Amino acid sequence: MQLKAQQIKLSIWRTLLRLMPLLLMGTLTLVTFWLVKKNTPAEKSAIERVRLHEPDYIINNGALSALNESGNTKYRVLGKKVTHYDDDASIDIETPRMRLFPPEKSPVTVKADTGHLDGDLTILDLIDNAEIFRPPQVATATEPARPRMLARSSYFKVLINDDIIETDKPITLEQGLSVIRSTDGGVFNNIEQSMVLSGQVRGRIERVQPGAQP
Structure with missing residues (x-):
């Protein structure tokens, strides 16, 4: 039983190692999207653009x-x-x-x-x-x-x-x-x-x- 448990843990660890690049890429993509979103000015609606035409x-x-x-x-x-x-x-x-x-x-x-x-x-x-x-x-x-x-x-x-x-x-x-x-x-x-x-x-x-x- 102990040997089988070790084999299961080893299998899980190998799976995580294989998935690690994908997880890193996904994390980097989310971070990049968040940074771009944060630093991009919000697009104003048509009504807001009209309101800018003020004296x-x-x-x-x-x-x-x-x-x-x-x-x-x-x-x-x-x-x-x-x-x-x-x-x-x-x-x-x-x-x-x-x-x-x-x-x-x-x-x-x-x-x-x-x-x-x-x-x-x-x-x-x-x-x-x-x-x-x-x-x-x-x-x-x-x-x-x-x-x-x-x-x-x-x-x-x-x-x-x-x-x-x-x-x-x-x-x-x-x-x-x-x-x-x-x-x-x-x-x-x-x-x-x-x-x-x-x-x-x-x-x-x-x-x-x-x-x-x-």
Whole structure:
């Protein structure tokens, strides 16, 4: 009986020796997994990621200006309330008003009820009661006289670096005494100060008497 017991113990010991490498590998795997898990930041849920989009500062009656290569003001953005977000550097603007200053031409003003400026400061979205206004321009040595221009839409996108304002929403365009409407929006070129309308275009075109500036 004693010999048989010793044989059983020896068999168990040999089995443990054979299993020892597997046990060591399993232990190392568990330890490694634990260390990686401990040192990896927990992934935030979608709700938590959304909550990160919070303002880091708010300015009342804020203003943002940019200069051109000559040191003159290229554009200026004003807002009743300017809210900046840290996660993407974007800006929400309450009652935004933007003035564009093309060289040797009348400044153009665009405004709306609300606005959103992207983090790169390249795109300004103007939402609800959006307008583009250009005052009348007297004739110069290089430019003819131009009547006032007013374009209205529910939405305008200002491509700041391209000096373009565009929309795919219906537009009502007033130029002097003329009133024109388009169904599919249009594109305003700030350098040329001209607008191209898209879709179905209807309206009334009135001649302006020489020297008149409606």
